[in-house]
Amino acid sequence: MIRFSLFGIPVEIQPFFWVVTALLGGATYADSREAFLAVSLFVIAALISILVHELGHALTGRKLGGGYATIMLTSFGGLAMNQGGRFTRHQRFLMIAAGPGAGFAFLLVIIVILSLIFGGADVMALTSRELFGIRMPFRTNELVDFLNDKPFMHLFLGNLLWINFWWGLVNLLPVMPLDGGQITDLYVKPQRRVFLIGLVAASAMALYGFLKMGLYPGFLFGFLAWQNYQNMKSVSWQ
Template identity: 50%
Template sequence: MLRAHREIMLRFSLFGIPVTIQPWFWVTIALLGGALHSATPDALLETLIFMVVAAISILVHEFGHALTGRRLGGGYPEVVLWAFGGLAYNHGGRFTRWQRFWMILMGPGAGFLFLGLVAIALILVFGFQGGCNILTVGAIGKVVFPVSEEVLAFLQPHHRPWWVVSSVIWINLWWGLINLLPVLPLDGGRIAELWMRTPRQAYLLSATCAGGVALLFLGRGDLYATLLFGFLAFQSFKHFQELR
């Protein structure tokens, strides 16, 4: 059984860095993409597009960590995509506090740069107003300028290029911002940990923030995010107690 599980993992190398994608990664991403509600061919295709965009975006994020770590601290980086996202290891790397800070920050930073490139492309194609409208609709569901017919046609719910762009915007903006919250083991929590006097303080901050975010998502009716941050709050509080 274990051997069969290993055989269906996807393995490749990019920029000299080995990458492993575990099967449960695809299951989680499919659920996040609405696979349980994909009752039509269009809905299934939209879920598949979301999965591809999510995989690319998470790889960009993890390579932000890995390439920065290799540049600053040496070692042998490795990237793994698993059920809850991605992990970037740097075997044998040696880092100062500030080098570790930049290595962690460049994960979400790479995602923001990726989003910036997409924003530039949209502005070049649709103009400044049109590009900004597409970006804000993807981010918050609202427009900021009068909408041209060209942009309105692009934003139609059944327009497949819009599915790609909206997924890129949503994942790289909102997942990147959420990942910067001071919650362990998210990147924001790892950054906060660098500047805390003790690990116990970092876990207390993490538990408090994660609990607050869980309540916020509960109020919005987002069950998955509520369970995720509730679990992270529980884990952080457990570690906080163990470090007495």
């Protein structure tokens, strides 16, 4: 177990965080030094991105309602808690939205810094290639040469862009306990309906995951669908 403190907020990283993140990064196929390094870079990129996200929650919570803020990284990503804080519904919304908000702001900062160095057009070309697989022509060779010279930097930047964009979007799906689900829970009553929405959205994602993205996203959303179904059965319609 690793424990440290960031901006006065205690952070705890459980052993399973490393295991699951390494598996997500392709640890099962890492049979060479280069492949092992690539998995390590993915884990570092995920660690930084999740910490930024959870700090968004925790720092906003501390500013709005006080409480004792902590961050925990587990096998299912991160968790920020504000124990003993009292929040209105609007404050809760801000606190939840601050996580994905911090991630998207971090993404923007990376893009702006790269644009200042290599020019906006080429950074747009890189971003659309890394995020959507769209191949736009580069105007100069500067960025391409830089990335070819430093393949691991290329991989690391690609991971940072990908994680902060796609994980950020997926996390906004209306599925409990993702941030999108928690926002739904603030505004949709009765709570049974929140879990019903979660069940439908997670089932659709599980199907899409198995068909298009691979086993892990399929299983993850299959598990969330099952969890939402169990919760739906246990709360009343009132």
